[in-house]
Amino acid sequence: MSIRSKLAWTFILLLIFGITSISSYSILFIRDYLLEEGRVEMERDTRWLAVTASSLADDDEFEKRLLETARTSGYQLAVYDSTGHLLNTFASGDTLIPMSQSLPAGIMESVNNRNNLPLLPQNPGSEVLTSYVALNQPVAGAKYLQASQFKDEIYEPIKTIRWIIYYGMFISIGLVVVVSIWMARYLTKPITQIKDAAQDIADGDxxxxxxxxxxxxxxxxxxxxxxxxxxxxxxxxxxxxxxxxxxxxxxxxxxxxxxxxxxxxxxxxxxxxxxxxxxxxxxxxxxxxxxxxxxxxxxxxxxxxxxYDSDEYFVERQEFDLADIARHIQDWYADKAKEKGLELNIADHTCKVVGDPGKIEQVLDNLISNALKYTNEGSVDMTYKKEENQVLISVKDTGIGISDEHLNRLFDRFYRTDKARSRDKGGTGLGLAVVKSIIKGHGSDIHVESTIGEGTRFWFYLPKA
Known part of the structure; x- marks a missing residue:
């Protein structure tokens, strides 16, 4: 069963249970209320009936007048003598309520002790509501008056109310079903959308x-x-x-x-x-x-x-002097620069930095070697100077330059601006990638600027010792 169905059934069952419970409670409450009101009204009417019966003349018309009183009041009346024996019954309708032939001793005692006030015994299981009262003075041998009424007559208004409640309950249940389905769809729609999207993403979309x-x-x-x-x-x-x-x-x-x-x-x-x-x-x-x-x-x-890709100890930092590396570069490339008629200017003043001297020497070796390869006239310069807590190291040439379209990929592995000419010069296509890896390993970055026909400049920073 889907979440939408579970939510819909949950809402429907909970609300139906709530509506049914409230409706049932309302009907029971109204029944109890009507019964209580009927008892109050019957107690009041019984007092009136006792006064009326006591005021009737003790003659042959007594029973006739008492019958008319029963029909007027709507109750079934019965009179008992002083010993509790039934004298006569006066019905207000066609249906007779069974009457006891004699009053129980407990009833007579309770009635006598109430000082002419009516007694309405509590009989929850009985279908009849009964009231007893003692007459002020006996008339035609009658000492006690009993008034009786079917409880259904008291509950008569509730039949209409019950159907009103039932109709309202059915309409409410119908609305609950519609609203529950709509609410379930409203709540589960985003879940369904998210589920479908997640499935599409899982499938590669x-x-x-x-x-x-x-x-x-x-x-x-x-x-x-x-x-x-x-x-x-x-x-x-x-x-x-x-x-x-x-x-x-x-x-x-x-x-x-x-x-x-x-x-x-x-x-x-x-x-x-x-x-x-x-x-x-x-x-x-x-x-x-x-x-x-x-x-x-x-x-x-x-x-x-x-x-560089796998060894976290790729760079072994220590303090060293850039002048030592400068002298090595000068020794390695002085003759080559002279052969090409180029001026090689290598700074050789003392400047201590923190880094891996062997790898920084490899970087400068690559940069100077490339500069000499692609410079046909002019000079190649390597300089370094202190800037606050760093040292700027730069290699500049007056060579053929690099176009802007190649600058972004210049440090990619095996990338060449001119593949045929690079191979002719013996390059591997990895030199600048190695340079970038070493400088990255030092926590810095390599920068480049170039102009076609004017030359190229590479520079990077190292921490000052």
């Missing part, structure tokens, strides 16, 4: 939204489900993007390894020729060695990236 504009708990739940769907949608897009990058990563790494292996294989085939000159042998050996070094650098970069 992360674009599904619930349009429930309510300020109650259902509205809050709908908003939470929408937020969950939005988060799931964002996560799905991120997973798709990651999967695409991963697919591209494997395609790139396969391509990166295949090319040098193909070159090495070709060089080895040539070296196997019998009549190969020494000059060509040296050339093919150098080519194979160069491609081997390229593969070695590739796996070295991949190892660095893998450590």
């Amino acid at each position: 992360v674009d599904r939204e619930i349009n429930i504009k309510r300020s109650d708990e259902f509205g809050t739940l709908a908003t939470s489900v929408n937020q969950m769907a939005s988060k799931l949608r964002a996560d799905t897009e991120q997973i798709k993007e990651f999967a695409e990058k991963q697919r591209q990563f494997f395609a790139d790494i396969t391509h990166e390894i295949r090319n040098p292996l193909h070159t090495i294989s070709g060089a080895l085939d040539m070296l196997g020729l019998d009549k190969l000159s020494e000059e060509k042998k040296s050339k093919y050996i150098a080519t194979a060695k160069k491609q081997t070094e390229r593969i070695s650098h590739l796996f070295k970069d991949l190892k660095t990236l893998q450590r």
Whole structure:
């Protein structure tokens, strides 16, 4: 059974029970009220009947006048002598109420002790309401007067009231059924909407939204489900993007390894020729060695990236002097810059920072190496200076520059602005990705600005020692 049916039946049964209980209580209350009012009225009428009977003449017309009195009052009257023996009965209608042939001694005693006040015994199980009274003075041998009436005559008005209550109850039950069904549908509609939406989201429809504009708990739940769907949608897009990058990563790494292996294989085939000159042998050996070094650098970069992704101790911080790294850079690239006719300006003043000296040296090595590759004239500058509690480290060149369309993806793994030319220069496509990973591991970030034909500048910050 659905929640809607359960709610509808619950409302219907509870309200029907409530209406039935109230109606039954109302009928019982009205019966008791009418009976009590009938007793009060009968007590008053009995006193009047006693006075009337006492004032009748003691002659042959006594019974005739008492019969007329019974018909006028609407009660069935009976008279008893002083010993409690029944003398005669006077009926007001066609239906006779059975009368006792003699009054019980207890009744006579109670009546005598009431000083001419009526006695109305409580008989809950009896269908007749009875009243006894002693006459002021005996008339025609009559000492006691009994007035009787069927309780149904007292309850007569309740028959109409009962049907009014029943009609009202049936109408109320009908309204309750309609209102309960409507209320159940109103309460369960948002639950159904949320359930359907959650099922659609579970089936993969992360674009599904619930349009429930309510300020109650259902509205809050709908908003939470929408937020969950939005988060799931964002996560799905991120997973798709990651999967695409991963697919591209494997395609790139396969391509990166295949090319040098193909070159090495070709060089080895040539070296196997019998009549190969020494000059060509040296050339093919150098080519194979160069491609081997390229593969070695590739796996070295991949190892660095893998450590960044999984090793929380990727960066081992300590205090060191940037001047030591500057001198190494100068020694490594001075000759290369001279060969290309470039001016290499490396700052070498003392400046102590906190970080991993080996990895910061790897970062600057990558940045200087790239700057020299893509600069054909002018200069390559590496500077660092203190700014409050940080040190700004910058590498700037006057090379070919990078267009704006490539800047956002410049640090992606295996991304190249010019794939053919980058491979010709021996790059792995991972250098800047490694740079970004190392700087991120230091809690900082790498920044870049570039202008086509004017040059490029990379910079990042390290904490001052």
